[in-house]
Amino acid sequence: MATLLEEVIDLANTVTALNAEQKERILKVAPTLSESDLENLKKMITDVRDSFDSAKHEIEIREEVASKFKIYTKEKKVEELHETEAKEQSEDVAKAETLLNNI
């Protein structure tokens, strides 16, 4: 069973929001801490992780919305273009038929 110190170190290594230097400082200072300080440090690292995950989640959704919106917009424009083309084609046909009828 992992000790509290090991849990803290493992946790620090897995949190993406911490940069290498921060992780190094944690690794350096953690062995000198008391159990209560370790508990406190663990909690703070966990908070960072949770905050990161929340931010990450928002980023992912926004990125997804942004990318899909780009596609949706493009699709919409294509559809509108098709409609316009069809309409113009229809008008041209009608005009041609009118001319033919008048001959």
Added chain:
Amino acid sequence: MSDSGSPDERGKSAAPDAQESLKAARSAEKINEVLRSAQQRTYTQEDLDLIKEKDKPLYDKFLALDKGENGVDLGQNLTETVERLDAELVKYENKTEDNSGDKISEGKEEYPGKNDFEYFKKRLTDLKMSDSDWQKMLKDVAENGLSGRGVIEWYDKGNDSDSAKAILDNRWDTQEKFLAGVKDRLKNPKSVVIKSSGDPMTGAGASEKTEKEPLSKVFEIADFALLAIPTYLESTSPLKEDPNKNYDALKSFIDSKNLREEDWKFMLEDVSANGQGTETESGLFKGFRTIDNDDATYHDDMIKFYRKYPTLKSYLEAAEGHKVDDPTLHDFPTQRVVATIQNYFPNGGTTETYKKVSETADTEEPLDTIVDITRLNINDMGDPKEKERYKTKFVELIDGYLGGSGYHRRYGVGINEVSSVLAPEDPADSMDLPQIVEEFYEYTGDEDEIVKNESENEIRKFGDEVQGIYDQENPVAEPEKTDDDKKKTPHTDGPKKPGESDGGETYNPDAGGSGPEVPTEDSTDTSTVDEEEEFVADSEAKKEDEPEEKDDTVKETGSRDESEKAKETQESLRSHDESLNILNDLAKWGFKVKGNRNFKERIEQNLKRKYRREYGDHLQVHLKNIEVKNGVASISFLVHGEKDKDSGAHTNEFMLKGFAKDGADKTIGATTKIGETDIQDSEANRDAVKKMFQKSVFNELFEPLVLDQTDIGVEDKNSELSRLAEYVKETYLDSDFEKPIDKRRAAKYAGYRNKIQAEKALDANWTALMASDVLSDDEKTKLKTLRNK
């Protein structure tokens, strides 16, 4: 179209970009940047409708994001969480270093909370150094060091310069950048190369290794800023010259003013009691409001300040002690003190102040008069707003009249005294404030006339000339002296009849056509032959003094209109002369009358006001006679209803008497002379009238106009000389000549209202004083020399 694919597929193709961004972020700051960037993208309602139409679940997720006004800013939340972790790490690291015996500030002065960034930040911010000074300091210290200036002995020049250079190298050219940089360095110590040269002879054991910069190094830079800034400010900055921010400059400033302890005391007493005036007022404190607009706060502060530093010495000692911990005197009271001193003593020393005081000394008499005659009770006024308005107005009048506040106390009349007048303890002392204000204006107007005394004398001379002509052309103006006339003179139960010729000085306002018109038989009969003869004789005497050719000139040009105008002029002047005669009479019997103009009118107005207040407007009051005889001042007046004005019916005559000679008997007697058909002739009515006048009318009529009734008779005269002797010994003979404060106090101790009154008494009794034995011959000689007599 054909290349777009399905939305799901395209969504998957976009996701790797986000993942790449996250992977690249690697730290909270980077993640936050990505998040902020993502949040920059906004959508119109049409856009959102499109997303909703295409992908309802995604749309719902997007709307549920915890961001913005109603939720948590996840980016900010992440940043703060990481910062808290960083701060905690720093704390743990410091604890570790301390435990290991690595004293960061070893050999240096320590301060509470050392190596605590937040504390450091606060201390630095509190120093309030401008960024321009910051840059200037860094360049200067980097080049010259601090110890070269001898200001930080324990800091060697090299460390100072290195620290300053390090800050400049990091481009921390503002304190904000500096703080941010230090904070970052504490979080992320930079790598430094540690070299060991090994054996000095062989070089064996030489090594080179890379380590993290110890936090102590970072704090060494922080320490530099924290300790160098105030020292630098104190020693080199332009602020060195600012007495508000530098002890030496403050002391130099005060020294340059040659202030004495009594100046300090005077200044603080005066300002704490009377304030500093307004921008619109003249005087010493003009413009002081630019420093503090809140008078009340200012007064309170100054009073507290005065209690804390009662002497100039104590203030300077406190400042000197304070600078040890606070070299810029940031938390020490300097600004108001410096500004106040500058206002009081703009050219240094006490001369200027007392010169100004003496320049305004002439204004004392009107103020005293106004304060004394102001027997008003504003509490009787119904409307609180109106009451407050009048009160404010009155104080402003007094304040403004003196040419700025602050001097009242110098004249023995402070704001508190004015306030006591505004709300007297005895309601009987009350007067209508509007009337007081009106009288105040009248009085100040009179003072202006006095200033124009020369031209006034010219007018009077002309008036006398015209009167001579008029008297010649209108002999009927001369009253006939008959025994019947004397018998018709109304009499009272008082000691003497008005106008009775028994050697006393009398005045009858109806004599000679001046004074209020009283259409009663009694009143018209009160003209006395003796008085008229006196007046005519006086006029004749004046005429004799005038060049005769002027009479001829007036005779040649005199028309009826001109004669009437001249008559009006003469009547006005005569009224004035009569007032002066009354004053002279009162003065002979020891009544020192304050204010020498409109005396008669003022008494009559007071009388009317008082009577109407008690009995209503339907009654008319006319001053009839004023008599001063054997130390008794009496006033007789007539009261009648409006409808009885012409008939003379229902006319009451009252006489009030003030006994001045005998100090034990200063009560006022009120006697009545009742008209023949007087419906008010009842004992109860007389008692009521008597009671009313006993208490209030004399106070209103006499007391405001009489300064002192005690200096009567030989015994009192000697007392006066004794008081004067006491005064001159304290001031002229035993002290420096130029000691106005001492004069003021000496005057008070001697029993005078203030030094002005004492000086006037000295002038008035100069001959008697020189002839008396209350002073030695040497003292008299010295006094003569000092007063240039």
